[in-house]
Amino acid sequence: MQFQPCDARQERARNCTDDITCSCVPSTGQGIGGGSQGTHLCRCRAGAKDRPEHRCRLLARLEGRSSLKEIEPNLFADEDSSVHGDIIEFHGPEGTGKTEMFYHVTARCVLPKSEGGLEVEVLFIDTDYHFDLLRLVTILERRLSRGSEEAVRQCLARLFVVSCGTSSQLLLTLCSLETTVCSRPALCLLILDSLSAFYWTDRASGGESVSSQESTLRTCSRFLERLAVEYRLVVLAATQSLMQTAWQGPAGGPGEPEAHYRPYLCREWQRLVKLRMFFSKQDDLKTDTQFSLVSRHLKSNSLKKHVFVIGESGIEFR
Amino acid sequence: MGVLRAGLCPGLTQDTVQLLRSRGIKTVVDLVSADLEEVAQKCGLSYKALVALRRVLLAQFSAFPFNGADLYEELKTSTSILSTGIGSLDKLLDAGLYTGEVTEIVCLCVSANVAYSLQQNVVYIDSNGGLTASRLLQLLQARTPDEEEQAGALQRIQVVRAFDIFQMLDVLQDLRGAVSQQVSSASTVKVVVVDSVTAVVSPLLGGQQREGLALMMQLARELKTLARDVGVAVVVTNHMTRDRDSGKLKPALGRSWSFVPSTRILLDIEEGTGTSGGRRRAYLTKSPRLPTGFQEMVDIGTWGTPEQSPASQGDQM
Numbered sequence: 001m002q003f004q005p006c007d008a009r010q011e012r013a014r015n016c017t018d019d020i021t022c023s024c025v026p027s028t029g030q031g032i033g034g035g036s037q038g039t040h041l042c043r044c045r046a047g048a049k050d051r052p053e054h055r056c057r058l059l060a061r062l063e064g065r066s067s068l069k070e071i072e073p074n075l076f077a078d079e080d081s082s083v084h085g086d087i088i089e090f091h092g093p094e095g096t097g098k099t100e101m102f103y104h105v106t107a108r109c110v111l112p113k114s115e116g117g118l119e120v121e122v123l124f125i126d127t128d129y130h131f132d133l134l135r136l137v138t139i140l141e142r143r144l145s146r147g148s149e150e151a152v153r154q155c156l157a158r159l160f161v162v163s164c165g166t167s168s169q170l171l172l173t174l175c176s177l178e179t180t181v182c183s184r185p186a187l188c189l190l191i192l193d194s195l196s197a198f199y200w201t202d203r204a205s206g207g208e209s210v211s212s213q214e215s216t217l218r219t220c221s222r223f224l225e226r227l228a229v230e231y232r233l234v235v236l237a238a239t240q241s242l243m244q245t246a247w248q249g250p251a252g253g254p255g256e257p258e259a260h261y262r263p264y265l266c267r268e269w270q271r272l273v274k275l276r277m278f279f280s281k282q283d284d285l286k287t288d289t290q291f292s293l294v295s296r297h298l299k300s301n302s303l304k305k306h307v308f309v310i311g312e313s314g315i316e317f318r
Numbered sequence: 319m320g321v322l323r324a325g326l327c328p329g330l331t332q333d334t335v336q337l338l339r340s341r342g343i344k345t346v347v348d349l350v351s352a353d354l355e356e357v358a359q360k361c362g363l364s365y366k367a368l369v370a371l372r373r374v375l376l377a378q379f380s381a382f383p384f385n386g387a388d389l390y391e392e393l394k395t396s397t398s399i400l401s402t403g404i405g406s407l408d409k410l411l412d413a414g415l416y417t418g419e420v421t422e423i424v425c426l427c428v429s430a431n432v433a434y435s436l437q438q439n440v441v442y443i444d445s446n447g448g449l450t451a452s453r454l455l456q457l458l459q460a461r462t463p464d465e466e467e468q469a470g471a472l473q474r475i476q477v478v479r480a481f482d483i484f485q486m487l488d489v490l491q492d493l494r495g496a497v498s499q500q501v502s503s504a505s506t507v508k509v510v511v512v513d514s515v516t517a518v519v520s521p522l523l524g525g526q527q528r529e530g531l532a533l534m535m536q537l538a539r540e541l542k543t544l545a546r547d548v549g550v551a552v553v554v555t556n557h558m559t560r561d562r563d564s565g566k567l568k569p570a571l572g573r574s575w576s577f578v579p580s581t582r583i584l585l586d587i588e589e590g591t592g593t594s595g596g597r598r599r600a601y602l603t604k605s606p607r608l609p610t611g612f613q614e615m616v617d618i619g620t621w622g623t624p625e626q627s628p629a630s631q632g633d634q635m
Contacts, residue, residue, distance in 0.1 A: 157387040163381055201532045
């Protein structure tokens with residue numbers, strides 16, 4: 001079924017002379033295209049799906065959400081194409097700074113413009129109870145010029161945290177987030193930490209067929225795509241390196257994590273990812289543990305490497 | 319979760335359930351991910367009724383987003399930092415065990431100390447059979463000569479035995495139920511020690527079994543939800559194994575488990591002294607707050623400095 005954007009429907013509603021109800025009218029009964037109280041509406045059969053609160057979506061699109069470049073210029077410097085609606089995957093073994101990077105990006109987004117932030121709202125979906133609000137508060141306090149309670153609280157008011165316990169709950173939550181995203185046009189960033197938390201549980205409960213094991217994740221990917229594309233959010237999702245790589249590196253050398261990546265999540269998800277970042281840690285320096293990330297743009301196949309350290313105030317790029 | 323049945327939510331009648339079931343929609347997830355127009359046509363149900371039903375089900379079953387500021391207020395009052403009593407260990411843990419988190423560490427001394435100095439209840443889940451009351455008494459005797467205090471501290475330690483994973487899951491469930499029914503008691507459970515998680519999980523791992531890993535992740539989830547929802551500090555022990563390829567020492571239970579604890583401290587024998595001395599070298603290998611790589615000397619024979627203030631009550635922030 002072809003999906004028709006809301007504007008096209010409005011056009012047809014204005015030109016239509018039939019008096020039949022449209023499935024995309026919000027429950028208040030007011031017509032969107034300036035029509036009178038629910039009388040002049042149009043049946044748009046070619047792909048009408050239920051879309052509540054169209055007005056908000058229009059607004060969101062018109063207002064324009066911040067470009068990815070502004071969120072972290074170090075990482076996304078070369079992204080000249082429009083990056084709204086992009087899904088970026090953070091991949092890496094434990095302790096390599098994926099969650100820290102989320103805090104860094106969140107801090108950047110919720111800080112007020114006067115302090116160098118973007119003053120936009122962030123939605124954080126936490127699937128493995130890893131979210132440490134106190135650490136985020138420490139980072140915010142260090143970055144604010146006056147680290148007062150009030151300032152921190154104002155920043156935190158722009159953050160929303162959801163915890164999901166099972167993959168079905170994640171699916172239902174992603175579905176119900178549409179209304180939240182709709183009613184908050186300042187919401188710009190969706191963080192999912194982490195998508196692979198239910199991997200083993202799903203595999204065991206799905207029976208023998210791989211397809212039924214992956215079905216929940218497939219539907220979650222669909223919903224994520226819908227949220228990203230229609231509401232022009234930037235989606236950052238973390239996946240853990242759960243699988244043993246076949247490659248044996250030289251003793252002590254970390255090697256290239258990117259070259260030995262083994263995708264294990266469902267194909268739907270692999271298809272959605274636009275940019276994949278591989279995190280790794282180098283312990284060989286005696287002073288500071290250095291972290292590095294290699295970002296790979298999946299369409300253009302370009303690779304870029306960044307190095308950073310983690311301090312009290314979060315991530316600092318080198 | 320959520321097989322559709324009559325009365326699950328307002329508006330879901332038995333007829334509706336039957337009609338949906340006849341079209342292959344049996345669970346909440348099926349209904350939410352289905353195309354409602356198609357379903358309305360095939361089942362002969364009203365489209366608007368289906369939309370309303372979906373809305374209600376989503377409101378009922380999906381997780382609710384909390385505002386960061388409210389969450390912060392709540393955390394400030396509910397999080398505690400519990401000192402382990404061993405100064406060097408506290409330094410590695412950034413002042414102590416945080417409630418709401420899972421920490422991997424050695425635990426016999428920790429439980430005895432928390433029971434004594436912080437007047438809190440400790441639940442010790444023993445799956446090794448390695449806990450002996452005489453050893454606990456010995457540790458407490460090193461701490462205080464007063465017998466009444468020793469007895470009091472011993473009373474605050476509750477020992478439960480669970481020798482396979484299902485028993486352990488049961489124990490954790492019971493604990494949750496018991497704590498949630500405990501209204502305003504003088505001292506509540508603040509630390510849950512699981513010794514050791516390897517003993518119950520490693521028989522399940524290996525080979526082609528998927529169920530083993532799934533059970534391990536389920537245990538991990540139970541521990542984490544216990545820590546978060548009930549507000550206790552969960553401490554687990556793990557063994558060390560050698561990496562098959564590189565020969566280096568690493569924590570057991572593999573990669574998937576390594577993501578579970580928020581903090582990990584490895585204890586290693588100090589070179590030259592052997593296990594007879596009480597001294598161990600503790601390395602911080604994973605922490606959400608401190609840079610890793612710190613190491614401290616820890617004396618697990620008599621736990622470190624006795625002048626660690628026993629009045630360091632947890633409620634920080």
